[in-house]
Amino acid sequence: MTALPSHDPHRPARVALVHDWLTGMRGGERVLEVLCELYPEASLHTLIHVHGSVSPAIERHQPRTSFLQQVPDVARIYRHLLPLYPSAIDRMDVGRPDLIISTSHCAAKSVPTPAGTRHLCYCFTPVRYAWDQFDAYFGPARVGRARSAVMRRLLNRFARWDQRTSVRPDRYLAISQYVARRITRYYNRRSAVVYPPADTAYFTPGSGTKDRFALVVSALVPYKRVDVAVQACRQVGVPLKVVGQGPEARALTRLGGGGVEFLGALADAEVRDLYRQAAVVLLPGEEDFGLVPVEAQACGTPVVALGRGGATETVVDGVTGALTGDGVDAFAVGLRRVLDHPPGVEACRAQADIFSTERFVRELTHAVTDLLQASPEAVRW
Known part of the structure; x- marks a missing residue:
């Protein structure tokens, strides 16, 4: 050195x-x-x-x-x-x-x-x-x-x-x-x-096909607004998997009903597998930066994020995902858009490489x- x-x-x-x-x-x-x-x-x-x-x-x-x-x-x-x-x-x-x-x-x-x-x-x-x-x-x-x-x-x-x-x-x-x-x-x-x-050498696209589920990787605390993701997925009719722990876990479990799978804390390798498999990763809260959307894009997966805060600097609306307005309805619109017209793996990966x-x-x-x-x-x- x-x-x-x-x-x-x-x-x-x-x-x-x-x-x-x-x-x-x-x-x-x-x-x-x-x-x-x-x-x-x-x-x-x-x-x-x-x-x-x-x-x-x-x-x-x-x-x-x-x-x-x-x-x-x-x-x-x-x-x-x-x-x-x-x-x-x-x-x-x-x-x-x-x-x-x-x-x-x-x-x-x-x-x-x-x-x-x-x-x-x-x-x-x-x-x-x-x-x-x-x-x-x-x-x-x-x-x-x-x-x-x-x-x-x-x-x-x-x-x-x-x-x-x-x-x-x-x-x-x-x-x-x-x-x-x-x-x-x-x-x-x-x-x-x-x-x-972001560890773009570790978080890379997989060789398998995408499954039709949405993914949240987040601490389960109020300002992360995981409740918005839960309700938007229920509105759109897409299964949701949630990685993370926190004081909101019990309330979110009640809110999600049978359409949400809470996985708790996982090892990096397990999170990477989920990034690769998911159809879309969700970021419903206002973040200062947010490594999750960068890691997801590094794995070739698009992101739906609230269009405020750090996500506006990491996610390109219409190219690597969707930036949405406030509230469940607006988030659901962005989620439908990405599910119906998914961005390409190459575009997502190129965006993530900026943050190596x-x-x-x-x-x-x-x-x-x-x-x-x-x-x-x-x-x-």
Whole structure:
């Protein structure tokens, strides 16, 4: 591997990676996995680490945790510790590296930056539930009036800290144009867009024929709007398979009746097989980016997605799938259109190749080089 650029050209840069928490392999951890492979000597810091929950590439970095790691049963209750996140991050000591790369959708971007260190934040999104999506997580209809009022006060305080500490990174990279606009709106900071890496070498078209079923691969949480996919499939009369777990599972099972098969969490190889077999993959919620539609297209499968957020940057309406309006009826119209006139495998695959890991590494490395070599007056964006 080529030595990283640094202030001292005679030695590689010392790098510290900072991630919100390590409790499972989701999209953010896929990005971190690539960074761990790119920077094998980097230290890795996180609020909470559930041992064995992430890939060997991440585990090999022996993550260093905050004081929250000592909380009893932390693996189960870590999301309830949000009021303590600011204190834990403010106390996090990453040493004296040349470069911090934070991968953040919550608190990691706020890690203190030591003097002489440069800080690049790869931002998945400004904290959704502290800013514009409070009701989807903690609105009265979801958690009751009393708890919603308490969470509103806590998250207002968190948002003030989040905004105040948004000055700590020298530069931001956004995962999509959609997130770049959110960074400007909530942090008043500019950013460059570097799309996340999809493993297009692993997710490839299969040799078999498509089966007539729709597929959802998603956490079963409210903002993912899996209920829209369930109802649209029932309206169109197409079977639906759902991969994923979450608190909405019981309600979605009742809603789906006999036309929906809930498969729970599956291994990557099983998900790839389903991508290859499905007639269409559904993305009914508003995503910041969304790796699922890219992985599906890499397997030659079209996507029906809500026409807002990151999907507008990954799915080409009428070419690799359909972008729809809000609501079940609009989503059902898009689903019928794709089932009746399915896009070709080649078009889907070509679109997915835009988001390859090789492209991500190239663009990320360029951003790191540019930051480390910038003159002091040109460091901050």
